[in-house]
Amino acid sequence: MSDKLLSMNRITKIFPGVKALSDVRFDLNKGEIHALVGENGAGKSTFIKVLAGVHQPDSGEILLDGAQIIMKDPTTAQKHGIAAIHQHAASYPDLSVAENIFIGHEFMIGPFVNWRKTNSEAKKLLDSIGADIQPQDIVGSLSVARQQLVEIVKALSQNARILIMDEPTAALSKQESEELYAIAKNLRNRGVAIILISHRFEDIFDLADRATVLRDGGYVGTWSIDEIDTNKLVAAMVGRDIGHFFPKKQTQPGDELLRIENLSRTGFFRDVSLSVRAGEIVALTGLVGAGRTEVAETVFGAEQASAGQIYIEGKPVQIHSPNEAMSLGVGLLPEDRQLQGLLMNWSIERNITLPTLKQCARGAFVSSAKEYAMADNLKTRLNIKANDVKTNAEALSGGNQQKVVVAKQLAVQPKILILDEPTKGVDVGSKAAIYEIMSNLAAQGMGILMVSSEMPEVINMADRIYVMREGRISAHFSAKGITQNQILEAAVPLAKAARNTAEREVAS
DSSP states (O other): OOOEEEEEEEEEEEETTEEEEEEEEEEEETTOEEEEEOOTTSSHHHHHHHHTTSSOOSEEEEEETTEEEOOOSHHHHHHTTEEEEOSSOOOOTTSBHHHHHHTTSOOEETTEEOHHHHHHHHHHHHHHTTOOOOTTSBGGGSOHHHHHHHHHHHHHHTTOSEEEEESTTTTOOHHHHHHHHHHHHHHHHTTOEEEEEOSOHHHHHHHOSEEEEEETTEEEEEEEGGGOOHHHHHHHHHTSOOSOSSOOOOOOOOSEEEEEEEEEETTTEEEEEEEEETTOEEEEEESTTSSHHHHHHHHTTSSOOSEEEEEETTEEEOOOSHHHHHHTTEEEEOSOIIIIIOOTTSBHHHHHHGGGTTTTEETTEEOHHHHHHHHHHHHHHTTOOOSOTTSBGGGSOHHHHHHHHHHHHHTTOOSEEEEESTTTTOOHHHHHHHHHHHHHHHHTTOEEEEEOOOHHHHHHHOSEEEEEETTEEEEEEESTTOOHHHHHHHHSOHHHHHHHHHHHHHHO
16 A cells, blocks of 8 residues: 555646646655745745646645645645644633643533543543643643644644644744654654645754755755755755855954943843854854843843943943943844834835934935935945845845845844844845954954844854853853754753753663
């Protein structure tokens, strides 16, 4: 009996003026995790919507267990055992876990819900994937990671055979991602097939058995994960060899630009000390909640320290606001570009020049010509893909939005640039472009403090690495020769680290 569960052949989908998919093929085996990868706009979302019955293909066929089926609508897909787990859980936050799992197919006694059976069946499903969640828990009180587990169990309650996991770890910490990996592998071992969509190479190489690449709506190829590496995957996705994915230039560090000594913010972090020199990329990493972003915000003046001292070029300073930070040569790219970094309904030009309106002024009035010239220069310098700087930020891809936030900071000509999760949620081509920008800025003598939870970029882009654990610096490494395990051991809370060690000893 064949292990082939799903075959999608020559799938084409045309929207007015756009050929979103052209002769795309994809297959999925029982008990397989198959990554579907590509840049933003490659056709992944349209392809998945065809499988889920949201869109009808203009041509092509879908075979399930060798028999052709017509996905007329999402209900049809659901009946065939196809379910999607999205990055943002589509749950009802005010209802219990059990209610969310069985909503639409409740256990009934006459006109009433059988709550005893509902809760007991929910508990069985939660236990089956090792989820430490109770059926009576209110979903809105759970972490994003736990809400995703509820979505997985909801799919299993409907006998899902194919799970589509769309950017499942985008909002998760490293520890939460590892827990999700374990559950995904457990489901694979039970015969569930998983289609994995992710921009994170860690997800792809740690989880997937095979990877299929789409580019510009077309099929590029399918590879066993053992026969492709990062550089080959990137080349397939972007259609060209972009050189080394982490283009770190070797620089000779110069004078110290930033130093913080025993910096504390009550309730968030304490006694944090670190330094950044000219020409250096220094990484600040650790688990989510360790205090990394809070340190960055405090140095930038968005929050106030309760103790400690900040030094800029060796001089002690008091930074009470972002304006003061920028006047001292400190820039910040925030973690959430859409909420904190951009005015989405403003143009590229207005976003870039917002912190520097005085430089663009002629007397009491802002010079439109100066604004345009500054924005256009930075658009060209950072290769922001847009027809014109008059284009609104909301019309750009995630990677290009991130470049606009970088341009906004470069407009104030900083000496020190703090980048908080610089490649979060952007596609592979944009990641490579952002790494190139970082490397060039460091080579020009800027000091960069990179806050990141992505281990590959920490290891490959940083000169030195500080690790935070529970609000304190737990380790300081040179990036040369460092391993991911060394960083994670320094990042994991001591109690959990001791428990993991004990579990390994028992297992051995």
